[in-house]
Amino acid sequence: MKISGFFCSLVFAAAASAQPKPLHPLPTKEQLAWHEKEFYLFVHFGPNTFTNKEWGDGKENPSVFNPTALDCEQWARIAKQAGAKGIILTAKHHDGFCLWPSKFSTHTVRESKWMDGKGDVVKALAAACKKMGIEMGVYISPWDRNHPAYGTPAYNDVYISTMKELLTGYGKFFELWWDGANGEGPNGKKQVYDFHRFQDSALKWQPQLVIFSDIGPHIRWCGNEKGFIGNTNWNLLDTAGFKRGNGAPPTDTLNQGNVNGKNWIPAEADVSIRPGWFYHSEEDSKVKSPETLFNLYLHSVGNGGNLLLNVPPDRTGRIHANDSAALMGFRKLREQAFAKDLLFRQTGPAAGKANNISNLRDNDAAAYWYADETNPRLEFQLPSKQKINTVVLEEMIASGQRVKSFIIELEGPRGYQTVYRGTTIGRKKIAVFNALETASIRITIVEVKAPPVLRKISAYLIN
Secondary structure, three states: OOHHHHHOOOOEEEOOOOOOOOOOOOOOOOHHHHHHOEEEEEOOHHHHHOOOHHHOOOOOOOOOOOOOOOOOOOOOHHHHHOOEEEEEEEEEOOOOEOOOOOOOOOOEHOOOHEEEHHOOHHHHHHHHHHHHOOEEEEEEEEOOOOOOOOOOHHHHHHHHHHHHHHHHHHHOOOOEEOOOOOOOOOOOOOOOOHHHHHHHHHHHHHOEEEEEEEOOOOOOOOOOOOOOOOOOOOOOOOOOOOOOHHOOOOOOHHHHHOOOOOOOOOOEEEEEOOOOOOOOOOHHHHOOOOHHHHHHHHHHHHHEEEEEEOOOOOOOOOOHHHHHHHHHHHHHHHHHHOOOOOOOOOOOOOOOOOOOOHHHHHOOOOOOOOOOOOOOOOEEEEEEEEEEEEEEEEEOOHHHOOOEEEEEEEEEEEEEOOOOOOOOOOOEEEEEEEEEEEEEEEEEEEEEEEEEEEEEEEOOOOO
């Protein structure tokens, strides 16, 4: 392994006293922890599961909710086996039905036939996630098509009260998910949501939460429900003048962020493993394949965001075998793809007095490589020729997002060939290109906002 002579002025974190100057805005520790999760499951479950709808109208009889064999441990076990770091549950969807016996609604599991009205899905899933060692989040729809107070100032108090029940009664959650939908309630009125109070209240009860919505404050929607985040993806967003729902930023902005955005609000890609968000038996043969899921991973996590994959339980209250099989195949593809890092702990000479380029070739998440130049070039020499079609780069985003463009070159029979031209890196960039046999990889940082700080570079041959 070597660094070209161009690197005589490089500064390395472990070998020199110089430290990278932070480039604001910066992620909070809670956002950094969220970035590390990468992939977790969404679970849409409720009356719609039993009425074969996507959006309930709030008029459904709560007795329709009656899973015959609810098994939240199965959900959590499948999530764990799939490599998902958590589950976000639709505790209340737009129909207003609460999957816990809320004191502030008469449209809940308490009014259902399930367990004679004594059940609590939120409690069961919280216990299952704890047992399996994964985290849990909650989706609480502000829109409520059932509650009589919806469309009046009193409903904001009702919503805060329902949040308090969840956020103070079921343990810690890692994410709170706010949908942007704002339709009419049972009285034909729309609600003016008091999101400032909602946010202040939620963070008072659980300060470690990251909150998702069109404009954050901590995580943003990626602008589509297809699972694709932009190849250019800034973790930064300007929110001034925008609001959730109809007043959200343009979808292109949500998908790519703002290069000079004033707030650290990274993108989350939400997509369903099936055509719909809730379970429909006619979609049992339409579950996304492991290959399709892996492609979504490359275009979400591989573009610096997180993947929130919806897996809806069926009417028994269990995840269908087809969905489970797809998830296991998805995990297998990820493991196979990234099993052999061709750069891991390769050794060799380095030009210049600092040679901690090794910080980029190990699994120490706290180590980093810092260049005090704006367009450095790294050259990696392999011990023998290897076929390569993927390079993964990671910035040390705790110091800010810096890289605006880069190129990857591989040495072939006719010298170095450019195989990939990229823009942002961020938390992770999975750069995939046509395979080439090479013994030398060259990466040039072309344009930056500040001198780059990289955490890791790895190379693979993905079949």
